[in-house]
Amino acid sequence: MFFKLPRRAKLAAAAVGVAASLGVAMSGATAQAAPQPIVGGTTTTASAYPYVMQITDSGQNQFCGGTLVTPTKVVTAAHCMVGETTSSVRVVGGRTYRNGTNGTVARVSKIWIHPEYRSVTKGKDVAVLTLSSAMPYTTAKYVSATETGVYAAGTTTRIVGWGTTSSGGSSSNQLRTATVPTTSDAYCKSAYGTRFIASDMVCAGYDQGGVDTCQGDSGGPLLIGGRLAGIVSWGDGCAEPGIPGVYTRLTTFSNLVTQQINS
Numbered sequence: 001m002f003f004k005l006p007r008r009a010k011l012a013a014a015a016v017g018v019a020a021s022l023g024v025a026m027s028g029a030t031a032q033a034a035p036q037p038i039v040g041g042t043t044t045t046a047s048a049y050p051y052v053m054q055i056t057d058s059g060q061n062q063f064c065g066g067t068l069v070t071p072t073k074v075v076t077a078a079h080c081m082v083g084e085t086t087s088s089v090r091v092v093g094g095r096t097y098r099n100g101t102n103g104t105v106a107r108v109s110k111i112w113i114h115p116e117y118r119s120v121t122k123g124k125d126v127a128v129l130t131l132s133s134a135m136p137y138t139t140a141k142y143v144s145a146t147e148t149g150v151y152a153a154g155t156t157t158r159i160v161g162w163g164t165t166s167s168g169g170s171s172s173n174q175l176r177t178a179t180v181p182t183t184s185d186a187y188c189k190s191a192y193g194t195r196f197i198a199s200d201m202v203c204a205g206y207d208q209g210g211v212d213t214c215q216g217d218s219g220g221p222l223l224i225g226g227r228l229a230g231i232v233s234w235g236d237g238c239a240e241p242g243i244p245g246v247y248t249r250l251t252t253f254s255n256l257v258t259q260q261i262n263s
Ligand code: ARG
Pocket: 163, 212, 213, 214, 215, 216, 217, 218, 219, 232, 233, 234, 235, 236, 237, 238, 239, 244, 245, 246
């Protein structure tokens, strides 16, 4: 067997064989995982990633991430916003530490959740927040609907967040970042079966694991070439071998996001 299979892929071996015979890259993720702290990765600052926002409760306790795409619009995950109201959340920019008090706090005047969002494994995990006041930070560009090639297996992506540094661990006080390669859709399908919906999701991670987003990173960015290309959505555990992280495939929702930004 020449291809390493994801751990949960034993029953999908036949499908993988088909993919392999079609010349589908199975992973593109066999390169070494340099220990980076997220899980794996290194600490960073809000100045280094000025468009990365904390999404907090009204007491400014961070529970998700988001990406500033215009001074008053933040892209995040739908699952972060379920049960929230415009009065229950805040967006905090320019704050490196979860326990910090600096930066800019904005109230939210509108929460748009993809109208067909049901659960993370059904896809459409995207939301757009409208801020009541403008953030004085550099915004991020995001991929357009036609740029579907950006996710080619093995492409280096950057993940950024305040999430836990191990599965079941505690959140990082300081913002962290790491790089992970995209996987092929076939590889992700092998890991997750029918829970992976290729039209709405893209996976990233090393075959050997070790580097991943984790709880609390949700809603935050997956950057490709410095642009927002994915949203931290879900995964089984964190950083496990053969089990990549799953991100919202933003090209699919780019036009909808633009509509929200212009509304
Ligand atoms: N659902 C998690 C959150 O709400 C993100 C999990 C990402 N998991 C992963 N293995 N990449 O923060």
